[in-house]
Amino acid sequence: MENQPATYPVRALSPSATLADAIALHWPEYLFEGLELAAFMLSACAFGTLLFYSESPVVVWAPSAVLRLVLMGIAMGGTAIAIILSPMGRRSGAHFNPVVSLTFFCLGKMHRLDALLYITSQFLGGAFGVVVARILIGPKLASPSVRYVVTVPGQYGVPLAFLAEFFMGLLTMTVVLQSSNRPRLSRITWLLVGLLVATYVIAFSPVSGFSLNPARTISSALFAGVWTAMWLYLTAPLLGMLLAASLYVLFSGSQAVLCAKIYHDLHSPCPFRCRFRRLAQPEPSASRL
Known part of the structure; x- marks a missing residue:
């Protein structure tokens, strides 16, 4: 990265920007954020059905629940990577999580309207992804063993789920x-x-169902009709991320946060209050010193 010039444009909103300004300038980013979580939910529903639906051939081939959980982890980790590295993820910053967007807003890297519209799009996109999954997968997605990949506290109870x-x-x-x-x-x-x-x-997953994302949890709950300990999924990940951000600023300073993108390449437009170019500047060679 340090051997390539940074050529990306920074298109951050001005402090006085209106809602119309935000939509006009950043509508692709808002759309992409929704589509990213839609893709994540579609993947979760598809792999959840494939690996845990009681009549799935994979259940016969791999009767071990632990093995199938490992396969689910690999599938969802791969999905997250694919989304982050996709053109959509490179452009929007690949938050696809309201907690991530809210944390970067608190760090001063996002305009308030960007944060609002990112979060709105994420909730809408998550629900859209489950709708598409239901159309493609059918009633299997609603079966007791899948239940729209809903997140609920496991056998260890709510306190441990909150901590997780x-x-x-x-x-x-x-x-x-x-x-x-x-x-x-x-x-x-x-x-x-x-x-x-x-x-x-x-x-x-056995402890909390693995949410980390309120939009992801609500998207499943809307269709499964399961709202168990919803407060937990709305608060615990947010508190954890805000604490991490506070500690980072405490020890490194607020200027150490360069951008709100999860992965910043050198060419995709950036909608944030971005100083990543400083990190990407080539260091002077020995011949220039």
């Missing part, structure tokens, strides 16, 4: 901030996030 969601939020934002704001690590933030998602699915 809080911990995932804390660790995820810590990894994103520590990696995306460093020259070498910024090139693999997408991989680190994908590995985290895969690990979370495997380790924490």
Whole structure:
């Protein structure tokens, strides 16, 4: 990355921008955020049905629930990576999570209208993804063993589920901030996030159902009609990410947060209050010194 010039345009909203200004300038980013979570939900529903529907041939081939959970983790980690690296993800920043957008807003990297419209689009996109999944998959998606991949606290109860969601939020934002704001690590933030998602699915699905994303949880709950401990999924990931952001600013300073993109390439337009170009500037060679 340090050997290539940064050519991307920065198209951040001005502080006085109106709603009409935001939509006119950033409507592609808002659309992409919705489509990203739609794709994530479609993937979750498809792989959830394939791996856990009681009459699926995969259940016969792999009767071990642990093995199928590992496969689910790999599938969803791969899905997250594909979304982050897609043209949509590179353009919008690949939040596809209201908690991520709200955290970057609190860090001062997003305009309030961008945060509002990102979050709105994410909720709409998540629900749209489940609708598409229902059309494509049919009644199997509503079966007791799949239930629209709804997230509910596991056998360990609500307190441990809360801690799991809080911990995932804390660790995820810590990894994103520590990696995306460093020259070498910024090139693999997408991989680190994908590995985290895969690990979370495997380790924490039995504990909390693995949400980390209120829009993801509500999208499933709308169709499953299951709202168990919804407050947990609305608060725990957010508190974890906000704590991670606060600690990062405390020890590194607010100027250390360069952008709100999960993965920042050098060519895709940036809608945020971005200073990533500073990180991407080539260092002077020995001959110039």
